[in-house]
Amino acid sequence: MMALVEVRELVKQFSRRPTPFSRLSIVRAVDGVSFVVEEGETFGLVGESGSGKTTTGRCMLRLIEPTSGQFLFGSRDVFTLTSADMRAARRDMQMVFQDPYASLNPRMRAGAIVEEGLIIHRVGTKQDRQDRVRELFALVGLDPHQLERYPHEFSGGQRQRIGLARALALRPSLIVADEPVSALDVSIQAQIINLFMDLQQALELTLIFIAHDLRLVRHLCTRVAVMYRGRIVEMGRTDDVFREPAHPYTRALLSAVPDPDPASQQPRVTFDPTTSDLQAPLREVGPGHTAAI
Amino acid sequence: MSTVPSPLLLDVRGLTTEFVSAREGAVRVVRAVDGVSLHLARGETLGLVGESGCGKSVTALSIIRLVQPPGRITAGAIIFEGRDLTALGETEMQRVRGARIGFVFQEPMTALNPVFTIGDQIAESLVVHGLAARGPARARAVELLEAVRIPEPGKRAGDYPHQLSGGMRQRALIAAAISCRPSLLIADEPTTALDVTIQAEILDLLREMRAQFGLALLLITHDLGVVAHLADRVAVMYAGRIVEEGPTAAVLSKPAHPYTRGLLASLPGAAPGTRLKAIPGSVPDLSELPAGCAFSPRCADREQRCDVCPPEPTSLTPDHAVRCYLHVKVG
Numbered sequence: 001m002m003a004l005v006e007v008r009e010l011v012k013q014f015s016r017r018p019t020p021f022s023r024l025s026i027v028r029a030v031d032g033v034s035f036v037v038e039e040g041e042t043f044g045l046v047g048e049s050g051s052g053k054t055t056t057g058r059c060m061l062r063l064i065e066p067t068s069g070q071f072l073f074g075s076r077d078v079f080t081l082t083s084a085d086m087r088a089a090r091r092d093m094q095m096v097f098q099d100p101y102a103s104l105n106p107r108m109r110a111g112a113i114v115e116e117g118l119i120i121h122r123v124g125t126k127q128d129r130q131d132r133v134r135e136l137f138a139l140v141g142l143d144p145h146q147l148e149r150y151p152h153e154f155s156g157g158q159r160q161r162i163g164l165a166r167a168l169a170l171r172p173s174l175i176v177a178d179e180p181v182s183a184l185d186v187s188i189q190a191q192i193i194n195l196f197m198d199l200q201q202a203l204e205l206t207l208i209f210i211a212h213d214l215r216l217v218r219h220l221c222t223r224v225a226v227m228y229r230g231r232i233v234e235m236g237r238t239d240d241v242f243r244e245p246a247h248p249y250t251r252a253l254l255s256a257v258p259d260p261d262p263a264s265q266q267p268r269v270t271f272d273p274t275t276s277d278l279q280a281p282l283r284e285v286g287p288g289h290t291a292a293i
Numbered sequence: 294m295s296t297v298p299s300p301l302l303l304d305v306r307g308l309t310t311e312f313v314s315a316r317e318g319a320v321r322v323v324r325a326v327d328g329v330s331l332h333l334a335r336g337e338t339l340g341l342v343g344e345s346g347c348g349k350s351v352t353a354l355s356i357i358r359l360v361q362p363p364g365r366i367t368a369g370a371i372i373f374e375g376r377d378l379t380a381l382g383e384t385e386m387q388r389v390r391g392a393r394i395g396f397v398f399q400e401p402m403t404a405l406n407p408v409f410t411i412g413d414q415i416a417e418s419l420v421v422h423g424l425a426a427r428g429p430a431r432a433r434a435v436e437l438l439e440a441v442r443i444p445e446p447g448k449r450a451g452d453y454p455h456q457l458s459g460g461m462r463q464r465a466l467i468a469a470a471i472s473c474r475p476s477l478l479i480a481d482e483p484t485t486a487l488d489v490t491i492q493a494e495i496l497d498l499l500r501e502m503r504a505q506f507g508l509a510l511l512l513i514t515h516d517l518g519v520v521a522h523l524a525d526r527v528a529v530m531y532a533g534r535i536v537e538e539g540p541t542a543a544v545l546s547k548p549a550h551p552y553t554r555g556l557l558a559s560l561p562g563a564a565p566g567t568r569l570k571a572i573p574g575s576v577p578d579l580s581e582l583p584a585g586c587a588f589s590p591r592c593a594d595r596e597q598r599c600d601v602c603p604p605e606p607t608s609l610t611p612d613h614a615v616r617c618y619l620h621v622k623v624g
Contacts, residue, residue, distance in 0.1 A: 219565050
């Protein structure tokens with residue numbers, strides 16, 4: 001295996017211009033994040049709202065421009081690409097969004113939504129593209145007879161399947177999935193998670209899974225990075241991080257997940273950021289397991 | 294589902310709420326809540342669990358009579374503190390709502406009024422219900438903010454909702470809900486919009502408030518983990534009906550309805566990296582329900598009779614009941 005993704009010291013600052021009512025404010029949403037993802041791996045990026053996990057994913061695809069840092073994607077240095085080269089590179093890395101209601105154009109038919117990327121990248125003839133769209137529909141478990149329907153005619157789970165078909169249309173090697181099931185009903189979430197696992201195996205995808213649901217991350221991801229206030233505070237094999245969390249924040253996060261087993265007596269751990277050095281660098285706490293302590 | 298002789302705080306019997314819509318000339322009736330019976334003793338917590346569109350929120354809105362037209366309660370009784378709320382006029386209902394039954398909604402930002410301070414909004418309900426004059430009400434609001442563990446309550450009382458974080462807003466909303474010392478608190482997905490560590494804090498707070506104020510709690514959620522954490526009993530809803538009801542430990546450890554079993558089995562937890570046991574299909578459209586059991590199209594244990602007529606509740610133990618033919622002996 002080799003590294004497909006290498007993110008080095010990624011920083012994203014948001015600044016708000018001063019107004020008569022407020023001063024200039026600068027927020028470091030992502031503050032020096034580095035990680036490596038091997039080809040074919042499922043890497044989890046977890047954290048609470050405002051931790052910078054979504055911003056990290058969006059910077060990688062340059063949906064927002066990073067402030068500084070480097071993203072090596074195969075042989076490409078993504079942040080230095082010209083916009084034309086970037087457009088070409090995006091064929092190979094795609095995003096699946098959280099809200100299946102907001103991320104599909106309501107005025108486009110489902111088939112056209114999936115085909116759009118193929119048209120933009122001038123793939124094949126019209127017939128080729130339509131065949132490909134049918135194939136993608138079947139791949140994600142949608143009925144190809146529903147190609148002509150509009151997004152509102154689909155359920156939430158089906159819409160997320162459309163979003164996945166659109167992301168897969170150009171045969172990317174990397175998918176960044178930002179909370180792809182958190183807007184779905186519990187009984188539907190498992191279907192979509194299974195689909196992710198099946199497709200990843202069949203298509204040899206590398207998957208970055210951004211999520212706040214630790215149970216899902218534990219199930220799906222081989223490795224995980226825990227983010228807190230723009231930084232990675234702990235990273236390692238999912239099993240190691242969940243079994244032996246080294247950072248106090250990771251411990252607090254894990255203990256806060258309500259366990260549906262009525263017999264479980266997990267003690268709650270709380271995290272006090274004032275007693276922890278938030279600037280501490282990551283250091284090795286076990287094989288392939290690092291923590292900012 | 295079962296009748297309990299004890300003096301119940303809330304006893305909902307056969308509640309049915311329908312929405313009528315006329316589209317393309319045809320009148321459609323959607324029965325969002327279909328013959329729901331549930332009860333709460335004083336100080337007890339009932340978890341009402343289900344997915345979106347199962348009718349759990351409409352059940353809550355029906356209990357406080359806040360279902361908006363074209364929705365309407367068409368059958369059933371809601372006995373609360375000995376009175377049938379369905380028979381009360383709007384003025385009398387206003388004296389119950391907020392004063393005797395408090396409620397906490399999912400999204401604190403929309404439940405709070407953005408142009409009034411937190412303190413004013415809490416004081417408001419005390420004044421409206423005639424429990425305090427303006428001055429003392431304001432002081433009481435600060436006390437309540439302190440009770441829900443908001444730091445510097447005196448200062449925070451002057452804050453507007455947007456100045457507070459999501460967790461603090463939810464705390465403020467809980468303070469407002471308990472301000473008039475209600476005997477029942479209805480919490481509709483109170484932690485769904487919150488981060489997991491904040492969720493844990495709010496659940497702790499609800500537990501604490503319940504003990505301190507002797508509240509009965511109707512907790513509406515889709516999260517079985519939250520229920521396991523907080524509820525004495527749990528009722529599982531599917532397509533407008535309660536399909537299983539019983540003590541939390543019994544329902545979660547020995548689920549009887551295939552839907553409850555499916556929900557629990559679909560949760561990630563066992564063997565990482567393996568396929569999850571998903572429930573096939575999707576949540577049904579309430580306007581096109583099958584003639585029999587609404588879950589049967591997705592059910593692995595489906596029998597012929599399931600498609601003919603929906604099963605009636607069957608008692609497994611005196612306090613654990615299920616609506617499923619699996620537990621009804623043939624003949």
